[in-house]
Amino acid sequence: MMRAGATxxxxxxxxxxxxxLITALVGGLGIGALVAVEPYVRGTxxxxxxxxxxxxxxxxxxxxxxxxxxxxxxxxxxxxxxxIERFIVFLLFLPPHFRGLTVITGPAVxxxxxxxxxxxxxxxxxxxxxxxxxxxxxxxxxxxxxxSVSVVGGAxxxxxxxxxxxxxxxxxxxxxxAIITRERLKSCFRYLVGIGVFSSIVAIVTFLLYMFxxxxxxxxxxxxxxxxxxxxVTMRATAFAGHPNSLAILLGAPAVMLLxxxxxxxxxxxxxxxxxxxxxxxxxLAIYTTLSRGSWVGIAAAIAVMPFFRKPSxxxxxxxxxxxxxxxxxxxxxxQQGVSSFYASFVEQRAEAVECRMxxxxxxxxxxxxxxxxxxxxxxxxRYNPDPAAVGIHNLEMQLATEVGIPGALIHMGLIILxxxxxxxxxxxxxxxxxxxxxxxVLLALVMTLVHGQFDILAFTYHxxxxxxxxxxxxxxxRRSEAVGAGPSFAR
Numbered sequence: 001m002m003r004a005g006a007t008x009x010x011x012x013x014x015x016x017x018x019x020x021l022i023t024a025l026v027g028g029l030g031i032g033a034l035v036a037v038e039p040y041v042r043g044t045x046x047x048x049x050x051x052x053x054x055x056x057x058x059x060x061x062x063x064x065x066x067x068x069x070x071x072x073x074x075x076x077x078x079x080x081x082x083x084i085e086r087f088i089v090f091l092l093f094l095p096p097h098f099r100g101l102t103v104i105t106g107p108a109v110x111x112x113x114x115x116x117x118x119x120x121x122x123x124x125x126x127x128x129x130x131x132x133x134x135x136x137x138x139x140x141x142x143x144x145x146x147x148s149v150s151v152v153g154g155a156x157x158x159x160x161x162x163x164x165x166x167x168x169x170x171x172x173x174x175x176x177x178a179i180i181t182r183e184r185l186k187s188c189f190r191y192l193v194g195i196g197v198f199s200s201i202v203a204i205v206t207f208l209l210y211m212f213x214x215x216x217x218x219x220x221x222x223x224x225x226x227x228x229x230x231x232x233v234t235m236r237a238t239a240f241a242g243h244p245n246s247l248a249i250l251l252g253a254p255a256v257m258l259l260x261x262x263x264x265x266x267x268x269x270x271x272x273x274x275x276x277x278x279x280x281x282x283x284x285l286a287i288y289t290t291l292s293r294g295s296w297v298g299i300a301a302a303i304a305v306m307p308f309f310r311k312p313s314x315x316x317x318x319x320x321x322x323x324x325x326x327x328x329x330x331x332x333x334x335x336q337q338g339v340s341s342f343y344a345s346f347v348e349q350r351a352e353a354v355e356c357r358m359x360x361x362x363x364x365x366x367x368x369x370x371x372x373x374x375x376x377x378x379x380x381x382x383r384y385n386p387d388p389a390a391v392g393i394h395n396l397e398m399q400l401a402t403e404v405g406i407p408g409a410l411i412h413m414g415l416i417i418l419x420x421x422x423x424x425x426x427x428x429x430x431x432x433x434x435x436x437x438x439x440x441x442v443l444l445a446l447v448m449t450l451v452h453g454q455f456d457i458l459a460f461t462y463h464x465x466x467x468x469x470x471x472x473x474x475x476x477x478x479r480r481s482e483a484v485g486a487g488p489s490f491a492r
Contacts (some may be wrong), residue, residue: 360393364402375405 367375393399400409 361395361398364393364398367402368406371405373405373407375402375408 393402397409397413400412
């Protein structure tokens with residue numbers, strides 16, 4: 001990266017770096033916010049420790065902190081160009097339990113990372129950057145989050161979705177990387193197969209543990225009684241999570257992106273397109289068998305906007321794949337549970353779900369009345385919120401408000417909408433087929449996330465910053481490539 005003095009003359013080289021200015025601004029706002037809401041923070045801490053006795057979890061969280069720091073120290077020397085960038089990576093490696101207040105740390109790290117991207121592009125006129133470090137970071141977080149799932153999940157009976165979040169990010173990034181560097185498509189397929197094999201092994205082991213010892217699968221409430229059959233337990237174990245929606249959260253956006261990629265105008269062979277369609281069918285089948293209505297609403301919304309980007313002639317392929325997935329999934333469910341018990345369980349589950357959801361919303365309103373500025377959820381303690389409403393409302397805006405307060409929810413939603421709009425504008429301005437395809441897929445994933453969040457969302461704030469950062473990186477890379485007239489590439 002070029003130095004400021006080498007590109008800009010006069011007084012410019014003596015000015016603070018833009019990233020430092022943004023960091024100072026975010027830090028100042030964060031400190032000011034903490035001072036302003038100190039009574040709320042103190043009250044939340046007291047309530048948290050009193051009601052949940054979180055001090056009992058300290059040994060497990062300390063172990064996670066040590067493991068996360070060790071992995072960060074191993075990878076950080078190979079990522080980033082300076083100490084500030086490496087510090088950002090170090091923060092991202094630590095488990096969410098130790099990142100402090102989500103409303104402060106999440107936006108701060110994201111804004112700082114985006115500041116470096118903008119600084120390289122516009123301040124130093126550096127057009128050679130590629131987000132390979134993000135790819136490395138996503139890969140390296142999988143073992144860390146798996147340990148988090150195993151240790152903390154087993155300790156408190158609620159399995160975190162850290163692994164789900166990491167795999168979600170990896171799949172999104174690897175698909176984008178694969179369509180840009182076509183020669184790596186074979187490696188992409190191998191990696192997808194590897195994830196499937198690894199997930200299957202864990203599913204089998206977890207299923208056997210559950211059948212013979214009763215250990216390994218936890219349910220949050222009566223809402224999640226579905227899935228107690230061998231197939232349902234296996235699907236949930238494959239997701240490394242305690243409820244079926246986690247698997248749908250993982251597979252929803254990649255399924256839409258894979259389907260779009262298979263039918264895109266890119267120069268793919270017939271075999272590659274068939275493989276993509278096959279993987280998409282498996283993803284949709286898995287989503288259907290988990291009975292996650294929220295993800296299906298999101299997928300339907302994403303597919304509904306595809307005619308605006310693709311020719312209508314592709315619709316038969318979409319309908320065929322979805323019809324096959326639905327029919328196979330429905331047949332499997334009925335064969336394993338029986339027609340009567342299948343529908344009886346489904347109706348009972350939905351009735352209990354509505355009652356449970358209304359109860360959570362009622363509690364959420366009470367939280368906002370008591371803690372309007374900070375909410376009741378502490379990012380420092382990850383999933384272990386002092387009130388189940390912070391993870392049980394299943395509506396993005398309401399859940400964010402109860403977890404991080406009304407100001408925090410506005411910050412989150414503002415950045416999400418901003419990144420989505422930027423991706424849409426980048427798609428419209430892209431001149432190459434590759435650039436358009438990339439941004440269309442990113443936009444579909446973002447739209448699906450927003451629609452999904454209106455009906456069914458869990459642990460949203462723990463991975464959304466990573467996903468949004470990846471979308472912003474893709475936007476900047478496409479805009480840079482189109483501006484200089486070169487084909488987009490993450491591998492330069």
